[in-house]
Amino acid sequence: MENDGIKALLDPKSIAVVGASNDPLKIGGRPIEYLKRYGYKGKIYPINPNYPEIQSIASHASIFDVEDEIDLVIIAIPSQYVIETLHGCGKKKVKAAIIFSSGYAELGEDGRRAQEEISDIAKLYGMRIVGPNCQGVANLKSHSVASFSTSLAKGELYNGSSAIISQSGGISGMLYNIHKAFGWGAKYWIGTGNEADVHVPELMNYIIDDPDVKVLQVYMEDVKDGASLINAAKKARKLNKPILALKSGRTVEGSKAASSHTGALATEDIVIDAVFDNYGIIRVDSVVELGVFPQVFELEKKPSGKNVAIITNSGGLGVMMVDKCKELGLNLAIFSEETKHRLSQFLPTFSSVDNPVDVTTQIFFDHDLFSKILPILMEDSNVDSILLGLGIGEGYDISKMIIDLSEAQKQGNAIIALTLIDSTGVGCDKGVIETISKNGVPAFEDPNLCIKAVAKFIEYHLELSSYFDEEAECEQLNYDINLTNATDFLNEYDSKLLLKKWNFPISQEILCKTEEEACQAGKSIGYPVVLKISSPFIQHKTEIGGVKLNVQNEGHLIKAYHEILTNVQRFVSVDLVDGILVQEMVIDQGYEISLGLKRDPAFGPIIMVASGGIYIEILKDIQLLVPPFNFARAKKAVNSLKMSPLLHGARGKAALDVDALCNTIMSFSRLAQVAEIEEADLNPVLVLENGKGVKIVDSLIKIKNQEGENKNELGQFTS
Amino acid sequence: MENDGIKALLDPKSIAVVGASNDPLKIGGRPIEYLKRYGYKGKIYPINPNYPEIQSIASHASIFDVEDEIDLVIIAIPSQYVIETLHGCGKKKVKAAIIFSSGYAELGEDGRRAQEEISDIAKLYGMRIVGPNCQGVANLKSHSVASFSTSLAKGELYNGSSAIISQSGGISGMLYNIHKAFGWGAKYWIGTGNEADVHVPELMNYIIDDPDVKVLQVYMEDVKDGASLINAAKKARKLNKPILALKSGRTVEGSKAASSHTGALATEDIVIDAVFDNYGIIRVDSVVELGVFPQVFELEKKPSGKNVAIITNSGGLGVMMVDKCKELGLNLAIFSEETKHRLSQFLPTFSSVDNPVDVTTQIFFDHDLFSKILPILMEDSNVDSILLGLGIGEGYDISKMIIDLSEAQKQGNAIIALTLIDSTGVGCDKGVIETISKNGVPAFEDPNLCIKAVAKFIEYHLELSSYFDEEAECEQLNYDINLTNATDFLNEYDSKLLLKKWNFPISQEILCKTEEEACQAGKSIGYPVVLKISSPFIQHKTEIGGVKLNVQNEGHLIKAYHEILTNVQRFVSVDLVDGILVQEMVIDQGYEISLGLKRDPAFGPIIMVASGGIYIEILKDIQLLVPPFNFARAKKAVNSLKMSPLLHGARGKAALDVDALCNTIMSFSRLAQVAEIEEADLNPVLVLENGKGVKIVDSLIKIKNQEGENKNELGQFTS
Structure with missing residues (x-):
């Protein structure tokens, strides 16, 4: 039932637009214009009582006037009419709704309450709701573009093997624009907004099963359901579909800004790091990284190790690439003598045949150079990946270079990735990057981005097997607990009583009611000991003179015992004291x-x-x-x-x-x-x-x- | 005299090319082709005995056949003929030479010796030499392009207000290509290579005085002359011309790669950090940063504080920009109530009028929005800079936006910088970035780069006054030293004797030759004391039982005294022992x-x-x-x-x-x-x-x- 709703969201057979507009630039007009122009095969129902037609499609006054079932309703009306419309959708048995309208949790407490009403409606009717305050959902394969994002406004749809799943439609638009610029594509374009019902982790769980999707590009400002996110990460690992995730709100200020953007509630950033690390979600640091890393993570081949060969035509660039590789935990491959000898046959004497390989201007004169040297490096078992950093311009044979790189990527085991530093002239612009990337060689404009993508990719694959399969190992212990004195906060004695029953190694201690008991305890524990007041009404024992450390012998103990009682009586009555705790003195060891x-x-x-x-x-x-x-x-x-x-x-x-x-x-x-x-x-x-x-x-x-x-x-x- | 040579390098009146080629793609042909095509006004003398003309210019068999004086000679011949040619240049009283030829320190010890010969020739004749193994020097204002870099091969020369001074010609080419892509420019294009004579810091010192130059873009693999670099940094600070510097070889491996690139010798990277920090050189982390940061550092206005206002049309981007600002030490400006009130008049209710300002889709509908809200933020004294992060596409009025941003930058005190996340369609490509940047608003494609540039700019200016003017404070003390026992390594006793004479606060200690002296010392210093063997032949006292800590009284001292002597005699003869040092015991305090x-x-x-x-x-x-x-x-x-x-x-x-x-x-x-x-x-x-x-x-x-x-x-x- 629930998945029916998600299916209706991601691949609807019919879409109604409440607040449909004739103006193709308005948010109630854009989805209709997009659906028509991109050739959406399902049915489109503009809902607007004022016009018989909207953008040349017959309009209905209300969704109840639509005779057929409706899979998905887009709501593009002012917020005060949203609840009533949702109830209508529920009664009409609409499977899913998307609310573009703003004015909810992002505005504070009142908005948060209105948003809770939306959550309740979703539960009431079993209808799945995306938003409010969102830019919608698009399936670029089936052309169901239920979004008003301007990033989807022009040209063709770039369908591809990634899925953009983001709370922020703005970020989805930026990611999609990067896809367009590089000539890649995404199957899903999703901006979930405030997430009154459907949230990013749930969509991740659903989409990860889609065989068209190879990699997830995720942006989150908060995590509505941790268990769901963890579940998606586990599935992703089993299916070998990497999740690249950008989680904003790293700082207190950023977290506050996130709250006023989508009403997000904060999880501490170090917790996010721990969860991602634990379950193999690859955390990235910027929209740009999230946008360009998938080309590496979609590679069919898997890295076998951390040894990198660097090829450059600029020694300076080579030096910096070495620095960055080392900083990011990669090793500089040590070439075999045979490799060096073979390289030297094709490179001039002043070139370096060691790692990094500096081909100098030879690549300008010898257009077959890469077809000669790449196989040599591929055949050296010490080389796990080959990173090229080139500054090229007029006179270079770029077409041949692309053929050679692509061929080497296909033939060999090592991973190849390339950086072309901005070289105008000779069409060495994004057209070239796009061509190289489309030919199976990840291509970047900044070597730091290239190296980081490859380093993260290698780390992900080398650690894949180390991620914990907790089902096998998490035994549930049967603890038997009876507490003497439990309040919200357990004091030291009760806490340790609890821990002791669970066989935690607590320091040896005895609760004593009299001086004699204390002396006996000191003898049985062995000096030196520590004496502490024990009372549920005293939290800060040291501050009121309730602790004596390093008690060396019985005389010392008796003195300390009475001093503590005297000190403490100034703050609490004797009958509120449980006794005095005599503990072994283990401070200063270990x-x-x-x-x-x-x-x-x-x-x-x-x-x-x-x-x-x-x-x-x-x-x-x-x-x-x-x-x-x-x-x-x-x-x-x-x-x-x-x-x-x-x-x-x-x-x-x-x-x-x-x-x-x-x-x-x-x-x-x-x-x-x-x-x-x-x-x-x-x-x-x-x-x-x-x-x-x-x-x-x-x-x-x-x-x-x-x-x-x-x-x-x-x-x-x-x- | 020396500066005559540098002047001849950077602005020569005549240039000879030894190894001149008719092929405009060869390194001996390119400079001639460049000089001709770009309309160099000085004289060009191709030197080649085999042809009467080279590229339609009369050729000479040798530089001695040239009747006039020659300012600059380019040497583009195999390395075995370089020394002879240099002697010829020296005799001809050539002011400067550039050696393109490779095969020197980058190849190891033999090459290093050959390179030293070049250094000696430079000194012998007072002739300044750039290279070997370099791509040369170009003055883009005077069109004296004495380089074979392919980055200079096509189109027009982009003359501008920065200077590219780099050891690596490859890096210079990349930096210059970034200039071309963005439509900026540099007055100097320099690749110094192995630096047998002229090095980057010396050129920095010279160029910083050039009134055409506002900012230096420096790339170094090693520092040949630290004092010269520090001097350049001091001058730069006084003239308010920021130095942006990329220093590679951060890691041991990178440093090794640098050595085989230009024969560089390593300074520890933390020393570079300390020097840069001390003298206000702005260290960047990549070619891309070095390429795009100057647009911020060339701004005429100076930042007055760290309070940043963020404007975005994507809440998600806003959150991430807040995170990055905080990470880089900037503060989120707190808007006055008046500012919020005024903003609210132009923004829809669901927009945030707090910082970050989320203009949502309003900027799509209201093309005058920036002309209304930028002045409001400019007038809030809490705002020191305004960072915009926009994702825009079809339907936005970009021309109006550029006018408004540029106008605000001119009118107000706060610094404005902009990021446009890659938005294809509507010409929102590099043409737009270029136009915005040329209109005085630094423009970026990645918000992280934008924020880092602005953060470094602010830090630079706020700390400018705090950089130490050491001349005033460095008094030279007149130390009077007489050492009893100095070798290469001074032992503890001698070291402390030295320190004591210089009034350093050393622990109290007495060198004792007898048990009685030791007892006397113990009494006068006061127990507990430490006993240590003193001998110039014993470096590791503890390991051979030569130290006794926490000696509590005279009995203990006598025992320790003899134990030490017994222990030590197993290793050195008694007559090599100076005595036993009795010291106050200060361990465990402080x-x-x-x-x-x-x-x-x-x-x-x-x-x-x-x-x-x-x-x-x-x-x-x-x-x-x-x-x-x-x-x-x-x-x-x-x-x-x-x-x-x-x-x-x-x-x-x-x-x-x-x-x-x-x-x-x-x-x-x-x-x-x-x-x-x-x-x-x-x-x-x-x-x-x-x-x-x-x-x-x-x-x-x-x-x-x-x-x-x-x-x-x-x-x-x-x-």
Whole structure:
């Protein structure tokens, strides 16, 4: 049923336009003009009570006057009439609607409420709605152009193997214009606007199954449904259809601007990075990158490694390409002696036959040069890809060059990509770039873009197999929990009680009600110990004198015990104190890690692993993990911390128990998935020497707020 | 005399071509064809003994057959005949020569020697030589095109107000092609190649005085003369002529590639960054940036602040522009209520009148919109620049838009720059970009490039006044030094003796020859102390048991004293030991900084300030300073360390004595300038609490190696 609606959106058999206009430049006139001119085969129903015909097509006063079923209704009328029209569509059993009209969540709270009404109508009738505040949807293969975008206004439709799925119709237009400029094409042109109902991830899920589509070009300002996005990413990986995604709102200010553009709600940008990284979505940094990278990602061949051969006719350009390759994690291929010898037969003595290969002006004089040297490089097993950077002009045989490049791309295993730095004269303009690209060789005007596209492509394919197939590994643990004292925020003792029951390695501690119990605890734990006040009414223990560190012996302990009680009585009554916690003193051993858990509105629980102590604030040495994940990914996160060399025995110190830390992170991830925890901080988690495990010294847990429900029922969320 | 040679290069009255060819496509034929076709007014002398005429100009068998003086000789013959020809030029009193021929330092050691011969000939005759392995020099105003670059082969010459000064002729060609594509121009087109004599910084110094030139576009693979580059940068600042520079060889691999391109020698890339930062050279990251940034840097108006207004017709683009502005250190201007009110009169209700301003499709319907809203933003004193990002196509009135933008740029104080995302149709191609740019509004095809150009421009102007005018502040101190025991490497004791004489704050220490002296030293310094072996023959004291830390009392000291002697005797004879150093124990107080000094081949002494201890290796938390510099710049370097919050009392700790650290850095800088020190490490330098200064706990100094001279004469280098 739902997919019927999406199908009607993307490939409608009939389209009605409410607010149809005779003026082909108005938003109610453009879709009709486009549909007619591009030869849409379905039926077009202009809806306008004031004219018998709109743009020479019979008009109806209302959709109810249309006798046939209507797949898709375009709504191009002022916002105050939208709701009534939608109800009409629902009653008429329209499958899908697109609302061009603005004036919703992008304008603030009132608009947001009006938009929620639209969401409710979609659910009520099972009708799928795109928008409001959107530019619409076009299928360039079936010519159903249900959009008013000026990017679709002229010339032919550029149908192709990519899909443009974007919240912003403006961005879709720019991406499509890049397609047109380079002579490529997209099958779908989509601008979803405010996403009251249909959102980008849902469309990704649907479109990724379309055999015509090889690559997705996605623009998002927020993520309405994290699970759906993750699901699309998993499908994309299985079908080997790369998702290139531009997610804006990286900064706080950008995020705020996004909110006033499409009413977007913010997910923290580092969460987006973590999710994309986890599920193999390729994040790009600009419209231009999103526009030109698909030519590399649509290549049939797959890269086998990171070793790059560079060919240039400008030594200077070669040097800069080497710099950029290294910066982006590629290696400079080391040529075999045979390769160098063979190259030297075709290149003048002053050319470099080493990597980067500088063909100097030889390419000007010898028009067969590429047909000679490309096969040599292709046959060197050390070369995984060949990047050409050329500055050419009058006198060069570009046609021959294109034939040679295209032939080499077809014959060899290495990936070929080319940059032609702007060279006017000789038609070395976009016509040439287009021709080269259409002949199967990705072509760029900026070497940095070319190298970044290739580096991302290689990274994507080399890591494809490493992306986690979590179904196999995510076992659900059966935790048995009974809390003594649960409120919204659990204090240290309760938090650790919880963690202890789940077998987390917490520091040894005993809650003591009397001096004698405390002395007994000190003896059984072993000195030095730490004493801490325990009360659900005291959050900041240190500030009120409720903590004594490094208690060395029994005499010291008795003194500390009474000092704490005296200090604390100035703030809370004795009967509100549970007792005094005697803990083993593990501070100053090992390395401090901080583990955190937060819930993201789109992606649910997110685990944070950070260097603790002074580092967490100053260095922001943080890695995020999106549950579920496996041990290898946990270890990758730990080893990606800037300070991780200290965990592995830097400066002659002993290596620490990284595996135990990763096991704790895995347990934390399972806990995050099965228990309704809103927020948690395990800090510090001390990583001890190899074989000695980790110790959670302090923790704070906040239970997920269930409106109006009893907060004490944490146990029941386990399954 | 030297400048006569440069003048002859850049504006010759006569040009001879040795190796002149009738074939206008050969490198010996191209310059003649170019000079003729572009209407060079000076005299052209083809030199070729085999033909009476070359390209219809009377040819001479040798330059000696030319009766008149020759300003400039182009040498386009195989390398084996170059030296003889140069001697001929010298004897003929030719002022300058350009050697196209390859086969020199780019080929390794033999080539390097041949190239040195060229340098010697230049000095011998006082003749200035460009190349070898270069594409030559062109003055596009006087039409003296002494180059074989194909970028100069066709159409008209694009003379303009920039100067392209590059080691790589290939890069010069690309930059010039960008000029041609956008319709701008350059007065000079220079490719210096291997730089046996004339180098890029020298030409920068000369050209910066040319009143026709407003901005320099520089490409370098190495810096032959650091002082000359710094001098050019200082002049540029005074004349307000920005230098945009691309320096390749950022990575080790790139640096190696540069060496086989033009035989370049490497300066560490972080040194380049420090020098550029210090002297206000604007570093760019690609040929494209170097090509398109000048349109912003040639603007007559200067930015007054970092507050940016963004105007877009695509909310999505607006969001991304906000992100990029924030990433690059710009602020989003906060509009006054009056501005918002005035904007709202011209924009539909669903448009954003806040920053970023989203004009939506209004600009499509209201062709006067920009003429209404730009003056409003110009009049808001919170707006320092206005960045437009537009996606436009068919139906937009681009001509009116250009008039409005250009008019606003002329009338208002804020800087206007525009991005047009590739929109085919309606001639919204490079013709439009060109027209907009020629009308005084910098125009780009990628918003990221536009924002980066503007951000760099603003940074340049806001920091202009902060660049150090070192002449006023660099006092030369008169150090009086007598070393007891100087070798190439001074050991800790000698290094500190040196530092002590120069009033550096070293830790208190006494060299002791006997147990009694050591006990006396312990008493006078106060426990705890540190004991260290002192011998010029022992570099690694700790490894052989030559150090005892945290010696708590006299008994402990006596034991440690003898243990050290016993340990050490296994490695060196007692008579090679100077004694045992008793030092105050300052480890574990304050924060560890490491100060270093190294000599760069181009820029001389460079000071390194780094977080010490574990950080130096793991975080590479390093800042470089190029002497001379002032106190403010030293402080900026310290405060730019990632860990600097720890110096300023992070996490409730006391603030440390940053001023004392900066004073020590200033002394270190003076020492680096006056004394012939090759390398020095002051590590750790402990920064104590505010008011308590710093303590240099250990140091190692290497005296500059004077070939064949006595290393003991360090004192004489002071002045």
